[in-house]
Amino acid sequence: MPQRFFDAPAVRVWCGRALSALGRAREEIDAINVYPVADGDTGTNLYLTLESAAAAVEAVFSGHEAGHTGTAPSLAEAIRAMAHGALIGARGNSGTILAQLLRGMAQVLAAEERGERDTGGPGLRRALRHAADSARQAVAHPVEGTVLTVASAAADAAGRVEGGCDAVARAAYEGARTALAATPGQLPALERAGVVDAGGHGLVTVLGALVETLTGETAPALPAEAEVEHARVPEEAAEGADAGECPPGEGGPAFEVIYLLEAGEPAVARLRRRLDALGDSLVVVGGDGLWNVHVHVDDAGAAVEAGVEAGRPYRIRITHFGQGDAHTGGAGRPPRERVQRAVVAVVPGEGLAGLCAEAGATTVLARPGEPPASAELAEAVRRAHAREVVLLPNDAELRQTAAAAADQARQAGVRVALIPTRSAVQGIAALAVHEPGRRFDEDVVAMTSAAGATRYAEVTVAERQSWTTAGICQAGDVLGLVDGDVAVIGSDVAATARAVLDRMLAAGGELVTLVLGDDAPEDIADRLRTRVREAYLAVDTVVYRGGRQGSLLLIGVE
Template sequence: MSQINSVAGQDMRDMFSAATSWLEKSSADIDALNVFPVPDGDTGTNMMLTMRSTMDEAYRAPDNSAAGVAHAMARGALMGARGNSGVILSQMWRGLAQGLEDKESFTAAELAAALQLSAQIAYKGVSNPVEGTMLTVMKDAAAAAQAQVDAGNEDIISVLEATVSAAGDSVSNTPMLLKVLKDAGVVDAGGQGVYTILEGALQYLRGETELMRLRKPQIIVSDIPHVVSQPQSIAIDEVPYGYCTEFLLKGEELDPDVIKKRLLKKGESLIVVGDDSAVRIHIHTLTPGNILQFAAKLGTMHQVSVRNMDEQHQDFLEMQKERMPTTDTAVIAVAAGDGLTDVFGSLGVAAVVPGGQTMNPSTKDILQVVEATFSDKIIILPNNKNIIATANQVQSLTEKKIMVVPTKTIPQGVVALLSFDYEAEFNTNAEIMEKALSSVKTIEVTRSVRATKINGLKIKRKQPIGLLDGELIAVGDTNLDVINQLLSRLGLEKAEVITIYFGEDAEAEETEQINAGIMEKYPHLQVESIRGGQPHYSYIISIE
């Protein structure tokens, strides 16, 4: 493959022009990634429009040097920046222009240095930089470029390949850094935009312009589990988002830093960038009038935009619907312990109601979650025999359609959820799920709260006891002893998968022993052990 050691201004212009077309193809997909209340309802469109203005200016510029083109791009971006993401993007071009100052063309090393500067300037423009956004992606991308150069790589294509790949990894990691992304199960839209621009530039340099015409940028998918909304966090929806207010302020002797200080407490997501003759301002505020009044005293306002974000939020919710699997049925589960909550969350329940043995949720607790769930047809998995009746009450209190699949244990809840059919109707799904319950056996290990005699067993206080599908049938001196008794009672010849959920009081060493013991005795089984974090039950074991 050919190697490129230097890129001239003309090429740089065409390269970012190709990148803009590439971004344009993806802008609707990027819009769909937006998460409120992270700023902007239409990041993809905003970045695309910003890039158009950026490139218009680049083609108007008479200067064909890399420095000249970069400078024109920075100016075009500032003038045409749209939305939060557009403004940050304009700062990236400003950084790039500073990095390429006086350069006729640039080498790999000069590009890497300019990208570093680009990330730095972008961070500075934001009053309160947040990680897990396009800032992080740019920083990681620039670091990768620098690392390549430091390793002696002089080929711009392969340096940019490493840059794009790092940007992609960084995008897929954004949900780890930013909880709103994780909750919504998406990657950061602005980050995706930066990645797409870099990818477009790379493809141009590789000479793949014809392919770019036929293909489309792919949205990066993160494999981080969708986290479950807890009832306490649902009420947040009430808070109004206010107005997204943005404009370009032109005047003389403007000082972006002073303006920034003055506006700092007037709202959220403040960005003030620019120079002494033109400053772009972006803020989310409940009182846009005050902001505009303040700015009018400093100079003339252009491209003024005030948008109601609550309306945008509604549009966004509608758009989210289209991205979800076509089913309109939501499942909610009752579970205790952060591990079990994550297990259910990762398998796609809409919400988890905290509760379980000795902490049965009330009908009202379940009702509250039902009402807050974004669906009118809801299947409830009580996962405990004492909660089934409570769950059955919910139907009489809500207009939503409710089905209760009478799961008595956590493993039953899991097999029910796994059998969920994305194509089936509501009632059919409840039937399918109920039918699946017979395919699993549940062992629960806990400690006796008092001395007693039951099912012919003599039990001392605090002695480990074992339940098989809810029935107390084993007692022993250790948890391991109890589990072995129960396992040998079950014919495991036909079983395939054993899953051990260890509780909050289970000891790591013992869990290890149990795990190893089962694997040794039953080598044909697929054994998996997962931290359930549940109280009371040291172990919940699922046998399928």
């Protein structure tokens, strides 16, 4: 039966149907993904984004049911949950824009309900208009022929009809379908490939689920132009491709950087300007202190550092586009093929995330007290887009989590080797000897040997009184841990670090790696480097900035 008003149960049904529809269309959408980056993951990113949105909506309903209130959530609660879930789970360029579209709808519909205004056709029309406009504003350099064009067309068509939600949804869907069919004529990359815009295809799929929810009828099929099976672009088209957002004649940025950011609007405005100067495909969505940042850059570390200056970035994901499948601005390239081998590394700070990404690894940031779940590691393996993956957990406590993620990836047909690195310095040592051109088993053996030959230590501050292997420590004491056990308890950071270093080098070594946290004393690297140079003549020292890694200092001795 047609539904003239939008309510919380409708949001729940819409989420479920949209998720199912994207699940069915995911491979087709991935296959036609040629803009802005031909990396064949738009359908998957949209699905994962909406999966997070649907989970958030279900949590709201479960909360009401557990409270035995006898009432369903309000429309505002449900639609805000949908938008928030999409924001925190947004993947890729397309998922980030979808999150902003849902946020725009939520802002209007929640306000309509609160003001006891019409949440029927007029409210849905206003919501679609605000969604399209806010998504366009979130993109640094909007391009026609993309999901933004499709969203605007949906809002335009919805604004021309009267009636309830059912009529508005039908009009929006028809406007979006028509706009989608026209996208090849607006973007040369799409025309050369003979496909419609992948993000726009995904949005039409989501709007089709809205039509089914509000009318009880199956949405009309997409136009024939959108029914493309695994499109492939002729080599001559790829060679003559436009550079899209990338400088003419050059390859595009090497990394995709995504993170959630807690920051105020003035800081985010400055962040937008800085990231816009660093790369392309910049999309910053969100508000009320929480943002999702997406950008393609060559300097992944600089993109993360910009986030640190703006506020608190977390859930940082850095993906290397890979040699041979490098991004070309999506200009007519076929969906990227899987690379043969990749490395996925868990890192404790932004500095190491940039360092490992520059070495070609896909990274997952593990904040103190916020270890990644197995699903997040499995998603990182998927993002690496490789047939073979070496997984570096870089934390003894993450070994079981990493093993579960590796099992998930193996079920998807990826060959995964888990190297049980217990510290980031062991991961650095493993990455240093990584050679993708070697046989997989040989590469894994070499990386495992390098990690195993690296002793690791950590200098940190005790948070509370406790028993340790070196005696009783008090809150505020400086602790030196060697291979995971407390070996030194002191009151001075430099003195404790020196004692730890001497203890480690007493057993020999050729290279000392120091990873400095943001709170480490300014001169500690120079003091330790001097100690090594004076007392251990044949030992070299390298220093890295780890960022907000939890520990004051990480030490590796090879």
